[in-house]
Amino acid sequence: MMKKIFVSIFAFTLYSMGSLHAQNATEIIKKADDKMRGTTSQGKMTMTVIRPGWSRTVSMKTWSKGSDFSLIFITAPAKEKGQAFLKRKTEMWNWVPTIQRMIKIPPSMMMQSWMGSDFTNDDLLKESSIVVDYTHKIIGSETIAGLDCYKIELTPKEDAPVVWGKIISWVSKKSFNTMKTEYYDEDGYLVNIETASNIKKMDDRVIPTRFEIVPVEKKGHKTVLEFTSFQFNKPINDNFFSQQNMKKIR
DSSP states (O other): OHHHHHHHHHHHHHHHHHHHHHHHHHHHHHHHHHHHHOSEEEEEEEEEEEETTEEEEEEEEEEEETTTEEEEEEEESTTTTTOEEEEETTEEEEEETTTTEEEEOOGGGTTSBSTTSSSBHHHHHOOSOTTTSEEEEEEEEEEETTEEEEEEEEEEOTTOOOSOSEEEEEEETTTOOEEEEEEEOTTSOEEEEEEEEEEEEETTEEEEEEEEEEETTSTTOEEEEEEEEEEESOOOOGGGSSHHHHHHOO
């Protein structure tokens, strides 16, 4: 009888530890995600697409509110200036002023390259939520860029609207900044590696401001996203994220 009780207590303890471990992993991912998003965010950034023999830089303004709303407005170069990209809950749109056309972006295009970069439409417009659409598990600890980090595996939930088969993220233990992320396809093959650097204060928080994404099977290909300025938690009305505003935003 005592042996059975001991086994039961031991099994319950292991189960509780596993549940707590999973809960902590989710909390870590949520803290890291909230830190980069805020309740709202708005700012300026540049994206440099690097290819063998050439490169180009795109400048933009961006606004977001939670995980439901985001708007990106291209300010340079002249060829793309005025283009806007909108996510409003489950719908995504692209306004192209040169042809005066509003184009709806279907879910099937979320894996497509965003403006010829190594980022996907999903990366920039964030259709999926790494907090809601994935389960999380701490699988180790490693040092990234001199920082002690949790190594966390993100596995998509069944029927979740995600484009990746698996994600592994390294989140710093003290500051909850995501310093490295690996993206895997549905067959388990590594597709992209994203690294973060240039940590500095932006508004009320200290965050990475440079993100470099490298496709592992495309030699000489790389995209660098750099934050120029950012504000967090400044009120933005839901109506700001509208098709009408896409056409007149500056």
